[in-house]
Amino acid sequence: MATAANLPPAVAEESALGAEKAAAGTAKRNNREGRTKLSAPLTGVLWLIVAIYALPLLWFVLSSFKPGSELFSYPLSMIPREWTFQGFVDAWERVDFARYFLNTATVALVTTVLTVFFSACTGYALAKYNNKGTRLFFVCILATTMLPTEVILNPTFSVIRDLGLYNSLAGIIVPSVLTATGVFMFRQFFLTVPDDLLHSARIDGASELAIFFRIMLPLSKPILFTLAIFSFQWRWNDYIWPLIVLNDPKWYTLQVALRSIVGAENIDWPVLLGASVISILPLVLVFAVFQKYVLNADVSAGLKD
Amino acid sequence: MANPTLSSTVTPGTPGTGAVRSKSQMKRHNRYVIAPLVLIGVNVVLFLVFFVWPGALGLIYSFTDYRGVGKLNFIGLANFQKLFADSTFYAALSRTFLYTVFSVPLVYISSLGIAALLVSKATRGRTAAKVIIFLPWLISPIVVGVIWKWMFGQDFGFVNFVISTLGGSPVPWSSNGNLALMVVIFASAWGGTAFNMLLFIAALKNIPEALLEAAELDGANAWQRFRHVTLPGIAPTSFMVILLSTIHAMKEFAMIQALTNGGPGTENTLIVQYIYKTGFEQSKVGYASAASMVLMVVLLAIALIQLRFNKKKG
Numbered sequence: 001m002a003t004a005a006n007l008p009p010a011v012a013e014e015s016a017l018g019a020e021k022a023a024a025g026t027a028k029r030n031n032r033e034g035r036t037k038l039s040a041p042l043t044g045v046l047w048l049i050v051a052i053y054a055l056p057l058l059w060f061v062l063s064s065f066k067p068g069s070e071l072f073s074y075p076l077s078m079i080p081r082e083w084t085f086q087g088f089v090d091a092w093e094r095v096d097f098a099r100y101f102l103n104t105a106t107v108a109l110v111t112t113v114l115t116v117f118f119s120a121c122t123g124y125a126l127a128k129y130n131n132k133g134t135r136l137f138f139v140c141i142l143a144t145t146m147l148p149t150e151v152i153l154n155p156t157f158s159v160i161r162d163l164g165l166y167n168s169l170a171g172i173i174v175p176s177v178l179t180a181t182g183v184f185m186f187r188q189f190f191l192t193v194p195d196d197l198l199h200s201a202r203i204d205g206a207s208e209l210a211i212f213f214r215i216m217l218p219l220s221k222p223i224l225f226t227l228a229i230f231s232f233q234w235r236w237n238d239y240i241w242p243l244i245v246l247n248d249p250k251w252y253t254l255q256v257a258l259r260s261i262v263g264a265e266n267i268d269w270p271v272l273l274g275a276s277v278i279s280i281l282p283l284v285l286v287f288a289v290f291q292k293y294v295l296n297a298d299v300s301a302g303l304k305d
Numbered sequence: 306m307a308n309p310t311l312s313s314t315v316t317p318g319t320p321g322t323g324a325v326r327s328k329s330q331m332k333r334h335n336r337y338v339i340a341p342l343v344l345i346g347v348n349v350v351l352f353l354v355f356f357v358w359p360g361a362l363g364l365i366y367s368f369t370d371y372r373g374v375g376k377l378n379f380i381g382l383a384n385f386q387k388l389f390a391d392s393t394f395y396a397a398l399s400r401t402f403l404y405t406v407f408s409v410p411l412v413y414i415s416s417l418g419i420a421a422l423l424v425s426k427a428t429r430g431r432t433a434a435k436v437i438i439f440l441p442w443l444i445s446p447i448v449v450g451v452i453w454k455w456m457f458g459q460d461f462g463f464v465n466f467v468i469s470t471l472g473g474s475p476v477p478w479s480s481n482g483n484l485a486l487m488v489v490i491f492a493s494a495w496g497g498t499a500f501n502m503l504l505f506i507a508a509l510k511n512i513p514e515a516l517l518e519a520a521e522l523d524g525a526n527a528w529q530r531f532r533h534v535t536l537p538g539i540a541p542t543s544f545m546v547i548l549l550s551t552i553h554a555m556k557e558f559a560m561i562q563a564l565t566n567g568g569p570g571t572e573n574t575l576i577v578q579y580i581y582k583t584g585f586e587q588s589k590v591g592y593a594s595a596a597s598m599v600l601m602v603v604l605l606a607i608a609l610i611q612l613r614f615n616k617k618k619g
Contacts, residue, residue: 039427046422050434056495057440059463060452072461075470118351121344129341137345137352144356146608150556150577151601154373154584154593155362159355178351208340237445239559244585255447255559262451262563273455276448283443295435295503 064088064273071269087274095257096249097275104253105282107172107242108235114177115231116224123186124212128198138187145180149240157244171245172253176235182227189223190216225293229286236283254279366594373588384595393571394596397579398603404486404493404575405554411494412501412550413543419498420505421531435506442499450563453492482572485565489573492564493557501546508542509535544615551607555600576600 059078063071064087066080091097126138149156156175157166165171193216201211217224239255246252252260258279261272287294367384369377388394419438423431441449456463457478465475478484512535520530536543558577561567567574574582580600584593 039429042422042425042427043429046419046428046434047430049419049422050437053438053441053495053498056452056456057444060455063455074466076463076466118347122348125341125344129337131338131341133338134341134345137349140352140356141348144352145552146605147356147360147601148552148556148604150558150580151597151604152359152363153577153580153597154590155359155366156355157585158362159359163354175351175355178348178355183348208336209343212340212344233443237447239445239447239562255445258445258447258451259559259562262447262454263566269455272451276451280444280448284440287443291436295439 060273061277064277066270068270071273087270088278089274091271091275091278095261095271095275097254097257097278099250100252100254100257101278103169103251104236104255104279107169107253108232111173111176111235112228112231114173115179115182116228118177119179119182119227120186120217120220120224121212122183123188124190124216126183126187127190127193128195128216141178141180141183144178149175153240153244160245166245167247167251168245169251172235172238172241176238176241179231179234182231185223185227186220189220193219222293225290229290229294232286233283363594363597366591367598369591371591371594373590380591384592385599387592388595388599393574394579396571397574397576398599400486400573401555401557401576404490404557405551408490408493408497408554409547409550411490412497413546415494416498416501416546417505417539417543420502420509421535423502424506424509438502439499441496444496446496446559447563449492449496450560450565453488453495454564457488479565480569482569485569486573489557489561489564492560493554496560497550497553501550504542504546505539508539512538540615544611548608548611551611552604555604555607 062078062080065083065085067082067084067086070081122137122141126134126141160166160171160175163171165174197215198211201215206214237255238253239259242253242256243259246256249257254275258272258275261268261275365377368379368381370380370384371377422428423435428434444452457465459465459475459477459479462478465478469475476484478488516534516538517530520534525533556577557575558581561573561575561578565573567578576596577600580593580596583589583596
C-alpha cells in the first residue's frame with residue numbers, strides 16, 4: 001500500500017488490517033455465509049447453557065442478601081425484597097469465621113509458595129537430567145496419582161500423629177507440598193527449553209544450581225503463576241486433609257467449618273449462606289486479577305503424560 | 306555436543322571414548338548426579354513419608370484388627386472375608402459405580418459440547434460465556450454441595466418452587482434415594498465441567514483448520530466432520546478427561562458430605578464415605594483399610610483397562 005507510509009502508524013495498521021480482512025472475506029465467503037446462518041441458534045444454545053450454569057450460583061449469592069425471614073417465605077423471589085448484610089455479619093462474628101479465614105489463608109499461601117518452588121526444582125531435574133534416579137522418581141510421582149489420600153485415610157492419620165503434626169496447620173501444609181500435577185507442569189515446560197542454553201551456561205562455568213536459579217527458574221514464570229493459582233485454589237478448597245489432621249476448632253479451615261454448619265441437625269441457613277459466600281470471595285478476587293494465567297494456560301501440559 | 310540424537314535430555318558425563326576417565330570428567334559426572342539429587346531431595350522425602358509409608362501401613366493394617374490404639378494383632382484375611390460378605394460394603398461400592406457411570410459421561414459431554422461452542426467462530430460473546438461457565442471451578446466441593454442443597458431443598462428450594470408455580474407437585478429430592486443421587490450427579494457435572502472444558506478448548510484449537518476445510522470440500526456435513534476429524538484429533542485429551550473424571554468420581558467425598566451426607570439414610574453412601582465412617586467414626590481401622598485396599602485395586606484396574614483401550618485405539 002503506497003499511502004500507508006504517510007499515515008500515522010495506528011491508522012496505517014488499521015487500514016492494512018482492513019485490506020487483509022477484505023481479502024480473507026472474499027476467500028471465505030461461502031464458509032462465512034454458512035456460519036452466519038448458524039450463528040443465531042448456536043449463540044442461543046451457548047447462552048442458554050451459560051444461564052443454566054449461572055443460575056445456581058446467582059440464586060445462591062442473591063439469597064445470601066435476604067433476611068432470614070424471607071429465605072423461606074413463599075412466593076420466593078429472585079431479587080431480595082429487602083437487602084441485608086446480617087448473614088455475613090453473623091457468620092463473621094458469631095461463628096468465629098475470622099479465625100477460620102486466617103487459618104485457611106495461612107495454609108493456602110504457605111503451601112502454594114512451597115509447592116511452586118519444589119515442583120519447579122523437581123520438574124527441572126526430571127526434564128534435564130536423565131539418569132536412573134530421576135527416571136525412577138518420575139514413575140513414583142506418576143504412581144501418586146493412582147494413590148489418592150482418600151484411599152489411605154487411616155494410615156495417613158497414623159503417620160501424621162506419629163510425626164507430631166496432628167492438630168496443627170503444619171500437618172496440612174507439609175503433606176500437600178508434593179503434587180504430581182505441579183511436577184508434571186514444570187517438567188513439561190522445561191522439556192521445551194532448548195538444551196543449548198544449558199550447555200552454553202556450563203561452558204561459561206556456571207554451576208548446576210546457579211543455572212537453575214539464575215536462568216531456568218526466571219524463564220518458567222508463566223508456569224509459575226499458573227501453578228500458583230492452581231495450588232492456591234486446591235489448598236483453599238481442600239477438605240480431606242484438614243478433616244483428618246485438625247481436631248481443635250481453633251485450627252479449623254473454612255471448608256471444615258462450613259461442613260460443620262451444613263452437617264448440623266438444624267441448619268442455620270442465613271449464616272451458612274453468608275459464610276459460604278465469604279469463603280468464595282478470595283478466590284474470585286485472585287481469579288479476577290490473574291485469570292489469563294488460568295484461562296489461557298495450556299493446562300493439559302502437565303497432565304498429558 | 307558429540308551426540309545430537311539425545312537432544313531432548315542431557316546425557317550427563319558421557320565418558321571419553323577409549324581414554325581413561327580424567328579427574329575433571331569424574332568431577333563433572335558427580336556434579337550431574339548430585340545436582341538433580343539436591344533438586345528432587347525434598348520431594349523424594351515427602352513421597353516416602355506421605356505416600357510410601359501410609360501406603361505400606363494401610364496394607365499392614367488391612368490384615369489386622371487394629372482399632373487406632375494398642376498393638377497390631379494380625380488376623381490374616383479375616384477382614385477381607387468379612388468385607389466380601391458385608392452388604393453395606395457392596396451397597397456403597399455399587400452406588401459408587403452407579404454414580405460414576407452417570408456422572409462421567411455427563412461431565413464429558415457437557416465439557417466437550419461447551420468447549421466446541423466456545424471454539425466455534427459462529428457464536429457471539431465467547432469470552433464472557435467462558436468466564437461465567439468457568440466460575441464453578443473456583444468453588445469448593447463443600448460449597449458446591451451447599452449450593453445444590455439450597456437449589457433442590459425439598460420444602461424451600463428454588464426448583465420445587467418453580468415446579469409448584471408451574472402447577473406440578475413438589476419432587477422429593479432428598480427423601481427419594483435415586484432422585485437424591487441425581488442431584489449429586491448434576492452437582493458434580495456443574496462443578497466438574499470448567500476444568501475439563503479448558504482441556505478440550507486447548508485440544509480443539511490444535512486441530513488444523515485445513516483438515517476441517519478439506520473435509521467440508523469433500524462434502525462432509527457438520528456431524529461427519531466432528532465424528533471423523535475432530536473426535537479422532539482430540540482422542541488423547543478425551544482419554545485423559547475420562548480417566549481423571551472416573552478416578553475423581555470414584556473418590557467423591559466432600560461434595561456429598563455437604564449435599565446429602567450419604568442420605569436419605571445411608572442409601573447414597575459412597576465408598577470413600579463408607580471408609581471414613583468405619584475407619585474414623587467407628588474406629589475399625591483394620592476393616593476400613595481392607596476396604597481401602599479394595600478401592601485401590603479398583604482404581605488401578607480402571608486405569609489399566611482405560612490405558613489398554615487407549616493403546617488399542619491408537
